[in-house]
Amino acid sequence: MKIDRRSFLGLGLGAAAGVTLSPMPWKLTDDSSIWSQNWPWTPVPIDGEVTFDDTVCTLCPGNCGISVKKVNGRAIKIEGKKGYPVNDGGICLHGISGLQYLYDPSRVRFPMVKNGDTWKQVSWDEAASLVAGKIKELKDKGMADSVACVAGSDKGSIAGLYKRFITSVGSQNFYTVDTMEKTWEMLIERVHGLNASAAFDLAKSDYIISFGTGFIEGWGSPVNNFLANSSRKERHAKLVQVEYRLSNTAASADIWLPAKPGTEASLALGICSAMISANLYNAAFAQSAGKDFEAFAKFVNEKYDPELVSRTTGVDAAKIKAVAAEFAKAKSPLAIAGRGKGESAGSLMEFAAVHALNCLTGNINKEGGFWTIEQQDSLTWPSVVMDDSATKSYAKPPVGAVTSVIDSGASGAGIFSAVVSAVSGGATDSGQKVLSSVSKLFEVINASEKSPVELLMVYNSNPCFTLRNAKVVKDAVNKIPFVVSFSPYMDDTAQLADVILPTHTSLEMTQDVYSGACIAQNVIALSKSVAVPVYDTKHPGDAIISLAKATEGSVASNFTWKTYSECLESIMGDNFATLSEEGYIASELAPPVTPLSVDFSLFAAFKDSISLEGDAKSYPLTLVPIDTIRLASSTLASPPFAVKTVEDTVLFEKDTLVEINPETADKVGVDDGDYAVITTSVGEAKVRIHLFDGIMPGIIAIPEGLGHSTGAKGEIITKDGSPMAGITGATSIITQTGGVSKNRGQLENLYIGGKGVNVNELIGPVMDPASGLDAAWGIRARISRA
């Protein structure tokens, strides 16, 4: 048959029409999607009965109530708990991501001992007897005081047990990582003569002046603040933010006062001066409750006249006076301090200058004001028994002891004795008032030829990441002969440990929780275990109890409880039954009725004592950290979900981006996206540039919470001598088709680890002479094109 052009086209068109009209294209499309989507590794989550388990989130000191949604008993989602006093259904992104911490790839699967370059799996008994042996050895040598512990906080029964352990051994070297709460406590002690914590009735205040706080970026109790902030419009309440950068708080505020960095306290005193000279302060309160008010009035009028303050701060004098007038006129005005998230102690004098505003209005222990909350200690511990050697060692002062001197002017008291908040894990209630600082501890270790600390225990903290000048802290930890970590994760500090006794993550354990974070309410709660432990870990309470038992002697006799739950039940007393049933006990939302006196002499003795490290000539710019809620910057690293929300103007690939004003960039000769090197007297880092109009010229701002190391270096050898393979604890019940083990053999978290720069490797600590604590809020720096 001859195929001519005509029949060829006819055939072709006929075939095309036939195929189009037939269901074949649709069938093929359908088949291809079926074929390309039935992969055995795509998980098919199993359905089942839905239940909710209520507990309390312990990821930050905010302690929100949470509801954990479960399917067939398997936790699948965390939501905020409606009606809970702290957060009433609200929740932050880290709280929602809580379940990711359970399966964090950097979780330590079993107790491990470091052996040169490798880690070796050991049993819990072996690990405990190894550590106990070292402690006994030191104790026998009369060196019990060289045993130290760094804990995240000193609240609650678990921290109490660790403190009790250190005390029983015979050492005063128990350290917590200081936050703004401690500075507020010291200030209350000095100004009001009370042993109390500070609280702010933010939700009822109608005029808040915030001096550089990250009010809606993780300061205090984050979700509680979100609620207070968003109801502002309806309540006709105003927020004034004093900050050199347009942070989220500044953007949300009604008035943004961009004072030059480091002049915030002067601005506060300038507002005080404007209030006093215009007779806008609460004279009746200042006269009746105040001591040395005249001296303070004279001091601010001479030195902090708004016109003068305007020159140092760069804020218009008229604006200062206007804010002073509005603040004084408000029904419940409130001034708050604590830079960023308030995760470091801060300058006592700066806090004092801010608190002077509260004292001038007299809005203290009133609705919508500043509250002094008595430190609640609902735990009753049996007293600690010490043998002779322990008693002898305990008499020695802690390695990181600091003194704080305040020239308190008119009142004439020279040395200010701060009170270490008395958590009764320890027992000698001799009322010893020794102030110590964890930054000082590592400084002393580094300065000594031989470390004065022989054995360091690290619980619920990550000093090698969170403390200023992290490199020096790492050096110090490396110098300590024996380091024991109780971390659930292979974090920056655990990597340097000799032994890791991995503990449960917060969702796997029960513990008592005390509201803090300056919330105007007392809430005691029981955080319950909502997930079966994924790995061979222990409750941190049980871990220390078994360590005490292995140490034997008088130490063991102070830990008579068989388990942590037995301990908790016995020391909590009546509260335990209530908490087990109700979940939490909340005190009434009423201001405390403590009669109050105000000693104005401290304010009158104001000295701007914190100067930044580095000379202005070689370091012309100021480097400051940025605290954002999306990046966790404390002990825990951010979970993968949170990292995913971080903007590409903060982190791009593995680079930190720093914010600078376009004007600064022009001077330095860099442009958006360029690589640059930041140099400070502490360190150097390669970063990228992000131009932002909202930051004051002359400042470089760098995000906190990045720069975690990736995880374990070196191979992990399991008991049978083989390298660690895959998951060891949990069995996957979820994949009907059978999960594929994605074994890395390493305890690495590559979702946050190895990304960006740790701010603390660029900024060093600055000891506040007034409090003895770290008050660094930045450092002098220079930047150049890389």
Next chain:
Amino acid sequence: MTQDNHGKKYKFGMVIDLDKCTGCGSCMVACMSENNVPFKEDETNKKDSITWMRVFKLTNGKPFPETDICYMPRPCMHCGGKGDHGHSPCVSVCPATATDYGHDTGIVSQIYTRCFGCRYCMGACPYHARYFNWWDPKWPDGMEEYLSPNVSPRMRGVVEKCSFCYHRYQAARDKAYHEERRDEIEESEYQTACTQACPAGAITFGDLNNPDHEVCKFVNPDPHQCGKPRNPKAFRLLERLQTNPKVYYISEREWVRKAGDNYRDGEWGKEIHSSDGNSHK
């Protein structure tokens, strides 16, 4: 011709108060956790970073200290399309009927197993609300345990996007049916995960056809103009495209409202006439 929606049963929509939003990111994570959204080691290339709900940061472009910023959460807009007849930009172009307009709810669906990854819908969506799975999702060892059975995990080669937590609607409808309320569900019974999580209370969700629902009270949608907001402080993104989104934004700040669309010089604040005779401000 006036645009009109045909009085369909539900028309679910969302109102976001941009003056309340603090950019905290809770909505993004609540969405990821609710909908089994995967994550990769590097999520800094935002073009391939799957975020059904994404919070954008806007600035007014003024120099220090006149600078202002605003955070803008962006879910899927669940467009009604021109005339609000359900011809959403994405639905119109899908060759596989993998995305469809629910005339009973106003929700634009996405059926992963029908999608064969042509990504026409991504090109058609003016809001960049759709994401493609370039890789199979991977969870660290054991983390698959937390996946929810209510939303199917996706696989390589399909497009995904915000569903207004449709499974929550189904659950609420089932419950109502079970309690013999037939199809009448309460406002509080069906809320999206982001609405529930927002600690600032910036997100409101409900039925735009129901005058008792908060969303309706906030924006006062005009039924004769396809739900155009009558509240002068409220706006929809790219209004002049006539996609008729069901996500509304509210702000007291003029520059923020202006950022909701592209305006030529002198156009802002005036009636804008479209080619087909429709006008909007």
